[in-house]
Amino acid sequence: MPVSDPEKLIAKADKLTKLSLTRWSADWRNATLLYEEAANLFRVAKKNEKAKEAFEKASKGQEMLSSPWDAAKDMESAAALAKELGNWNEVSDFYRRASELYMECGRPQPASDALVKAARALEDTIPDAAVQLYNEASAILEEDGKEQMTFDLYCAASSVYVKLENYSAAATSLLQLGLAADKCNATNSQCKAYLGAIIVYLYAHDFKQAEKCYNDCSQVDAFLRSDQNHCASKLLSAYTEGDIEEIKRLAQSSTVSNLDHVVIKLARKLPTGDVSALKTDAAKEEEEPLDEDDLT
Amino acid sequence: MSVIDILTRVDAICNKYDRYDVEKQKDLNVSGDDAFARLYASVDSDIEAALQKAELASKEKSKASAVAINAELRRTKARLLEEVPKLQRLAIKKVKGLSTEELAARNDLVLALPDRIQAIPDGTAAAPKQTGGWGASAPRAEIKFDSDGQFDNEYFQETETSSQFRQEYEMRKMKQEAVGLMVSLATNFDIPQDQGLDMISDGLDTLKNMAHDMNEEMDRQVPLMDEIDTKVDRATADLKNTNVRLKDTVNQLRSSRNFCIDIILLIIILGIAAYLYK
Numbered sequence: 001m002p003v004s005d006p007e008k009l010i011a012k013a014d015k016l017t018k019l020s021l022t023r024w025s026a027d028w029r030n031a032t033l034l035y036e037e038a039a040n041l042f043r044v045a046k047k048n049e050k051a052k053e054a055f056e057k058a059s060k061g062q063e064m065l066s067s068p069w070d071a072a073k074d075m076e077s078a079a080a081l082a083k084e085l086g087n088w089n090e091v092s093d094f095y096r097r098a099s100e101l102y103m104e105c106g107r108p109q110p111a112s113d114a115l116v117k118a119a120r121a122l123e124d125t126i127p128d129a130a131v132q133l134y135n136e137a138s139a140i141l142e143e144d145g146k147e148q149m150t151f152d153l154y155c156a157a158s159s160v161y162v163k164l165e166n167y168s169a170a171a172t173s174l175l176q177l178g179l180a181a182d183k184c185n186a187t188n189s190q191c192k193a194y195l196g197a198i199i200v201y202l203y204a205h206d207f208k209q210a211e212k213c214y215n216d217c218s219q220v221d222a223f224l225r226s227d228q229n230h231c232a233s234k235l236l237s238a239y240t241e242g243d244i245e246e247i248k249r250l251a252q253s254s255t256v257s258n259l260d261h262v263v264i265k266l267a268r269k270l271p272t273g274d275v276s277a278l279k280t281d282a283a284k285e286e287e288e289p290l291d292e293d294d295l296t
Numbered sequence: 297m298s299v300i301d302i303l304t305r306v307d308a309i310c311n312k313y314d315r316y317d318v319e320k321q322k323d324l325n326v327s328g329d330d331a332f333a334r335l336y337a338s339v340d341s342d343i344e345a346a347l348q349k350a351e352l353a354s355k356e357k358s359k360a361s362a363v364a365i366n367a368e369l370r371r372t373k374a375r376l377l378e379e380v381p382k383l384q385r386l387a388i389k390k391v392k393g394l395s396t397e398e399l400a401a402r403n404d405l406v407l408a409l410p411d412r413i414q415a416i417p418d419g420t421a422a423a424p425k426q427t428g429g430w431g432a433s434a435p436r437a438e439i440k441f442d443s444d445g446q447f448d449n450e451y452f453q454e455t456e457t458s459s460q461f462r463q464e465y466e467m468r469k470m471k472q473e474a475v476g477l478m479v480s481l482a483t484n485f486d487i488p489q490d491q492g493l494d495m496i497s498d499g500l501d502t503l504k505n506m507a508h509d510m511n512e513e514m515d516r517q518v519p520l521m522d523e524i525d526t527k528v529d530r531a532t533a534d535l536k537n538t539n540v541r542l543k544d545t546v547n548q549l550r551s552s553r554n555f556c557i558d559i560i561l562l563i564i565i566l567g568i569a570a571y572l573y574k
Binding site for chain 1: 497498501502505508509511512515516519
């Protein structure tokens with residue numbers, strides 16, 4: 001077919017789909033073909049707006065033809081173009097729709113992939129939406145029983161939380177990572193996740209939480225036997241003693257350097273706040289009972 | 297534990313770590329003056345080597361190799377004999393911290409050298425060595441040698457006392473150096489080793505981590521590969537079916553009548569085209 005004006009194709013396709021007196025049923029098959037062709041031509045011509053609309057219509061046509069797979073594929077293309085245009089709402093909408101269509105096909109993997117793509121696109125602009133998308137993607141995978149794929153997602157989610165400075169949520173997603181790793185018997189990732197969570201709590205200067213986290217994690221056999229456990233216990237004891245040099249030395253150690261980038265950056269910035277305050281707190285708690293004894 | 301035990305043990309340790317003790321090496325050189333001790337040591341080792349070679353030569357069955365070794369020995373001897381005058385000159389030089397007995401001992405050592413060199417059996421008849429040796433030492437002023445054997449005993453006595461002094465001197469030095477050696481071992485030798493071991497341990501940590509990650513990645517890939525396996529199996533089965541059907545279809549069409557008609561028609565069309573374009 002000779003190079004035809006994509007606008008004309010769109011017009012023709014629209015005519016095919018619009019119901020009127022002469023046309024009783026829309027010819028979706030041809031219309032979809034025309035829409036897709038027009039969309040490709042627009043994309044090549046870099047007319048992203050028009051291309052995006054064409055893809056949307058093509059996707060709708062595919063739906064009408066009850067081929068959700070193709071519909072989802074078209075939706076994804078539309079979403080990619082929306083990303084280039086910077087319509088973030090549309091991006092998330094399109095990707096969600098694509099993901100639903102994939103689920104209709106009974107293919108959870110591409111569904112979560114679509115959500116992940118959306119999350120990545122939105123990481124910088126709308127981080128809240130991004131973490132939500134990550135969580136949804138992880139949920140889909142876990143339902144399908146594919147926890148191994150979720151590691152990366154949880155990692156990414158926790159890094160976005162750290163960017164948002166929501167440290168408890170970051171630690172939570174790392175713990176979820178640990179849980180997923182536990183189901184897959186991926187002990188190394190699990191231990192790294194737990195150590196990462198402890199470091200995040202320490203960075204947030206929440207020593208109690210860090211200790212609680214450490215105690216919880218010590219219940220897990222795999223963690224108990226690991227290098228990361230040693231490192232964590234040394235870190236916590238260094239905190240109780242207020243030994244800043246020790247903390248810095250541990251942060252440079254190879255165990256910490258094998259963790260995720262974001263966590264390494266946090267570790268290097270330890271100790272935050274006043275470590276000696278923790279020491280005096282611990283000491284004060286011991287002194288008070290003595291004072292009470294003196295009074296009586 | 298007696299002093300002798302300590303000394304023996306220190307001796308053994310010193311021998312073991314001799315090459316690491318920079319100070320001792322320097323002292324070895326300084327206790328003789330640099331040039332003399334070095335030269336003497338090298339000449340000494342050459343003589344030893346030559347003696348060993350001489351032994352080999354005597355054991356050799358084939359005449360040709362024996363002759364070759366002897367020739368080399370002779371060449372070595374000549375070279376060493378040339379070195380002796382140099383050593384004599386160096387031996388006379390006075391160095392700080394060196395007693396006169398030491399100096400005397402040195403002279404005697406140098407004098408003994410030509411004898412030793414000549415004594416290396418090189419297949420030639422044993423030449424009269426004594427007179428040559430004595431003759432060479434005649435021009436020196438300090439220790440006078442008359443060429444007759446009378447002074448021989450006294451000469452040897454002197455060497456005995458001087459060697460005793462030398463031994464005492466070395467013992468004293470060793471006692472002093474034993475402590476210094478321990479300290480220097482601790483500082484010069486262990487710390488570089490520690491640093492090296494640290495680096496190795498860091499490298500091993502990285503390797504372990506990478507290995508673990510690779511392991512987990514492989515585990516992750518396994519179910520995916522299984523899926524790919526089933527899908528590809530299905531695809532190959534479909535392909536096989538399609539191929540068989542295609543084969544049947546093509547065979548049907550291949551009946552020779554259709555083929556001939558096709559060829560004739562082609563020829564006609566080509567003929568028309570040629571006619572048109574001529």
